[in-house]
Amino acid sequence: MSLRDIADRADDFRRLHETGCFVMPNCWDVGSAMMLAGLGAKAIATASAGLAATHGLPDGGVGRDLALAHARAVVAAVDIPVSADLENCYADAPDGVAETVRLAAETGLAGCSVEDKRHGTAEFYDAAHAAERVAAALEAAASVGRPFTITARADGYLGGGYDLDEAVRRAMAFAALGAPCIFVPGIPEGDALRDLCADAGTAVSHLTGIDKRGASVEDLAALGVRRISTGPMLHRVAMGAAALAAEALLDDGATSALVEKPGWGAASAAMKPG
Amino acid sequence: MSKGATSRAAVFAELHRSGCFVMPNAWDVGSARMFARLGAPAVATTSAGFAFSKGNRDWVGVTGRKAALDHAREMVEAVACPVSADLEDGFGPTPEDVAETVRGAIAAGLAGCTIEDTTGDPDAPIHDFGLAVERVSAAVETARTAPGPFMLTARSENFLHGRPDFDDTLRRLQAFEAEGADVLYAPGLPDMAAIRTLCAEVSRPVNVVIGIRSAGYTVAALAEAGVHRISLGSALARLAYGAAIKAMRAAMSTGDFAPTEPALSFAEIEDLIKAGTP
Numbered sequence: 001m002s003l004r005d006i007a008d009r010a011d012d013f014r015r016l017h018e019t020g021c022f023v024m025p026n027c028w029d030v031g032s033a034m035m036l037a038g039l040g041a042k043a044i045a046t047a048s049a050g051l052a053a054t055h056g057l058p059d060g061g062v063g064r065d066l067a068l069a070h071a072r073a074v075v076a077a078v079d080i081p082v083s084a085d086l087e088n089c090y091a092d093a094p095d096g097v098a099e100t101v102r103l104a105a106e107t108g109l110a111g112c113s114v115e116d117k118r119h120g121t122a123e124f125y126d127a128a129h130a131a132e133r134v135a136a137a138l139e140a141a142a143s144v145g146r147p148f149t150i151t152a153r154a155d156g157y158l159g160g161g162y163d164l165d166e167a168v169r170r171a172m173a174f175a176a177l178g179a180p181c182i183f184v185p186g187i188p189e190g191d192a193l194r195d196l197c198a199d200a201g202t203a204v205s206h207l208t209g210i211d212k213r214g215a216s217v218e219d220l221a222a223l224g225v226r227r228i229s230t231g232p233m234l235h236r237v238a239m240g241a242a243a244l245a246a247e248a249l250l251d252d253g254a255t256s257a258l259v260e261k262p263g264w265g266a267a268s269a270a271m272k273p274g
Numbered sequence: 275m276s277k278g279a280t281s282r283a284a285v286f287a288e289l290h291r292s293g294c295f296v297m298p299n300a301w302d303v304g305s306a307r308m309f310a311r312l313g314a315p316a317v318a319t320t321s322a323g324f325a326f327s328k329g330n331r332d333w334v335g336v337t338g339r340k341a342a343l344d345h346a347r348e349m350v351e352a353v354a355c356p357v358s359a360d361l362e363d364g365f366g367p368t369p370e371d372v373a374e375t376v377r378g379a380i381a382a383g384l385a386g387c388t389i390e391d392t393t394g395d396p397d398a399p400i401h402d403f404g405l406a407v408e409r410v411s412a413a414v415e416t417a418r419t420a421p422g423p424f425m426l427t428a429r430s431e432n433f434l435h436g437r438p439d440f441d442d443t444l445r446r447l448q449a450f451e452a453e454g455a456d457v458l459y460a461p462g463l464p465d466m467a468a469i470r471t472l473c474a475e476v477s478r479p480v481n482v483v484i485g486i487r488s489a490g491y492t493v494a495a496l497a498e499a500g501v502h503r504i505s506l507g508s509a510l511a512r513l514a515y516g517a518a519i520k521a522m523r524a525a526m527s528t529g530d531f532a533p534t535e536p537a538l539s540f541a542e543i544e545d546l547i548k549a550g551t552p
Contacts, residue, residue: 023525023526025522029302029327029328029329030327030328030329031325031326031327031328031329031330031515032327032515032518033329034329035515035518035519036519036522039519039522039523039526040526041522041526053304054302054303054304054305054327055302055303055304056303056304056306056307056352077329208531209531214531216528216529216530216531217525217529217530217531218529230522230525230531233521233531234518234521234522235518237517237518237521238514238515238517238518239304239305239308239514240517241513241514241516241517241518242305242308242510242511242513242514242517243308243312245509245510245513246298246308246309246312246314246510247312249296249298249484249493249504249506250296250298250312250313250314251313253296253492253493253494254492254493255484255490255491255492255493256490257513258484258485258490258506258509258510258513
């Protein structure tokens with residue numbers, strides 16, 4: 001079986017941002033990417049925190065080489081568009097961001113994200129520098145020769161760097177520069193999100209399941225959200241299930257958690273051939 | 275050879291001398307560190323779980339010697355406790371193939387490994403008795419060249435390959451014991467009576483896997499039956515991927531993001547991994 005053309009997947013990904021609302025689950029390794037694709041996801045994203053955890057690294061511990069090698073492996077394993085969580089694009093200066101975007105496009109990714117947080121720290125770039133970085137990413141994406149969808153993120157609201165008003169101002173500035181997708185992780189799922197979607201003039205991505213049950217797909221679509229990202233949620237669910245079972249076994253010798261388990265066949269069926 | 279390999283191997287050998295211990299199987303560095311932090315005295319690799327994580331759909335025989343040993347080395351470096359590797363059939367039919375694999379296992383710093391009597395051929399899945407014994411003999415001979423103890427687990431796989439013949443399985447494990455195998459293992463035994471009989475009929479430690487038929491037996495019940503070591507095979511990996519997939523499937527069908535499975539927080543995952551780091 002041959003995989004679909006990278007350019008076709010990139011076109012599909014851009015079109016997904018033009019109308020409606022879609023869910024883009026985040027994988028943490030190649031196997032999970034294939035299983036999520038097998039469930040019928042229209043596109044898939046990598047997750048820096050999940051990738052780091054599989055390697056035993058803290059969030060922010062992954063560097064550019066590992067992130068891009070992982071992205072390349074996921075692109076080669078599934079048939080749908082893949083967008084990579086590339087943190088701050090592993091560079092402070094705009095030309096470094098552009099370089100990462102060019103390398104990301106070479107892996108066959110349909111897009112990637114650019115954060116305004118310095119890698120491995122809790123420091124945020126000032127608004128002007130953050131905007132220059134997004135502009136550089138967009139310029140690099142424009143010379144790829146096919147759609148390469150940049151998601152411009154304002155992470156300071158979730159990360160404690162600035163308030164919601166500043167996050168919205170930054171996201172709007174990124175939209176004004178031409179970002180095809182903007183993202184304010186942690187934005188409350190009410191008027192703030194509705195207003196952002198109404199005013200941005202571009203697609204808005206939204207992170208679900210950060211720490212509690214959030215709005216449904218239907219609710220988010222009604223607010224104007226184009227894309228729903230699961231972030232690290234699925235990897236956390238996976239590790240949580242394994243940790244609870246292992247703890248019960250090691251502490252109490254109990255094996256009941258292992259009685260009801262997904263069948264071998266079901267796991268196989270969920271994994272699409274690549 | 276990784277630092278501390280000999281002392282870890284000694285710890286691993288000691289674990290088999292009395293009582294019964296649980297050895298969770300991890301599929302990546304993060305899960306290995308998590309199980310170490312949760313108190314696992316040793317961790318094992320799982321060829322099927324590793325294949326899941328890499329997206330290989332044929333669970334058996336796709337990894338290859340180099341990839342399996344590279345993965346094993348990465349796991350040894352990831353945790354401070356002993357690591358035993360699932361090395362499938364030893365990656366080749368001949369006794370020399372098996373010996374080469376065990377040499378690589380020792381060099382990777384493993385405290386032990388498992389070798390199956392499988393062929394990889396669906397039409398004739400199990401090696402003939404004589405060759406199976408020669409393969410274990412070669413594995414044991416190589417294991418004895420390790421600078422310290424190296425726990426060689428010899429597996430008889432009849433019950434996983436449509437040959438539910440307990441007598442043949444027992445005869446094989448007894449022959450493996452006579453060749454010097456340190457641990458004996460027949461995955462998929464039908465019930466506790468079979469497990470109890472096996473433990474009574476051999477004098478080396480017996481490994482039982484939970485998650486294939488024997489799910490539901492408690493550690494206490496298996497220990498009472500004479501089992502020294504309990505491994506999980508791919509059960510924990512299937513549980514982990516299964517929980518995430520079930521959560522996503524539910525979200526896709528209902529539109530509701532309300533995972534029914536308990537999720538670990540970011541901080542919990544990070545703390546477990548950090549605390550499990552040697």
